[in-house]
Amino acid sequence: MMPGSMAELLFDSILVLTLLAVALSILALRQAFAAVLAFVTYGLLLAIAWVRLGSVDVALTEAAIGAGVTGVLLIAAASRLRRSIPIADKASPGIPMRIAVGALCATISAALVAAVLHLPTPAPGQALAAVANLPSTGLGNPVTGVLLAYRAIDTLLEAVVLVLVLLGDWSMAPDGQWGGRPGPRLAPEVNGPLGLLVSVLPPVGILIGIHIFWIGADMPGGAFQGGTILGAMWILTWMAGRTAPPHTSSERLRLVLVVGPALFLVAGFAGIVFAEAFLAYPEGWAKPLIIGIEAALTVSIAAALAMLVAGWPSREAPR
Amino acid sequence: MTYTLHVLSIISISAGLLFFLAGTVGLLRLPDTLSRLHALTKADNLGLGLIVLGLLFQAPGLLGGIKLILVWLLVLFGSAATSQLIARLARERRSSR
CATH class of the missing domain: 1.10.287 (Helix Hairpins)
Incomplete structure (x- = not known):
């Protein structure tokens, strides 16, 4: 060796x-x-x-x-x-139940280990086909090719699920708070460490978030990773009291939350008319469409993740 | 030339790891929150700096090197600010007792 x-x-x-x-x-x-x-x-x-x-x-x-x-x-x-x-x-649970659960988990783990160890070499998969057909999408990152072209339906559903999860979270709000602001009321911090963080970090963080989304077309990165960083920067401004989470009834917020999944759906249905199938891209249009969908997804994911962290509306319900 | 660069990398990264080790020992052994924070942030920041320096000798190009330094600066900034926040919380808890 x-x-x-x-x-x-x-x-x-x-x-x-x-x-x-x-x-x-x-x-x-x-x-x-x-x-x-x-x-x-x-x-x-x-x-x-x-x-x-x-x-x-x-x-x-x-x-x-x-x-x-x-x-x-x-x-x-x-x-x-x-x-x-x-x-x-x-x-x-009692000891017999714990032993039973432990045995069941051990059996499943052992079966998984055995399955992985007995995979033929090279392992069967679509990796070679995914790379071979990548030029038709204009992308350089095969993972983005899988997520936005070959298996775009999975990514579409993920994006929709995120909105549904947020709706589920909001619906935990007590009666009378629906449509209000989530999270505690925080006094703006000017001088302390949070004040310094919020003055310096967001410009850098926003740039890095956009960079990670943009570079996803050709290298590791993408909407979820970039959106997470953008969402974190938004949360930071809440923590330092510079901004507050918007009312959950805000139409602008709701528009931002659904723009990614909505654009994805529209592009999907347009595929039926202009290409062969739902979520198919017309010849030569794959890359610009994918970048456009990913840009909208990044914004929606950032807003959805940040609002999930903020929690359900708990104050300042609109009249 | 590459030999010298490798040796410089090894020396620098080893020194960085030593700081991480010292910081971890401090985290485990020191008596209260404030001194634990002191050990951890000092050691980690310098340790990471030395590791980044060691990796700079292996950086693929100017842009890669700048990214490495940026990572170090962001961690430096983030950990300095968070340790201040934790320290403030620890002080408030102590005075409220």
């Missing part, structure tokens, strides 16, 4: 063992907040694992959505739970 690959094997082994240890600690930790921090750590380590596997697109998404956004949402949930129910209350 080469010395280089030996070092890689050592690194990967440490990474996998650490991943397993952190995954176990998520389950073992009895405090919700500590478990959430372990979950975020797990997501970041998993992102490194995806880089090691050569899937930089997945790594970016895992770091942004899996560790970042999900982490923030879970921290908010944990702090709400702390006020109501203690974790692992008396109704936790």
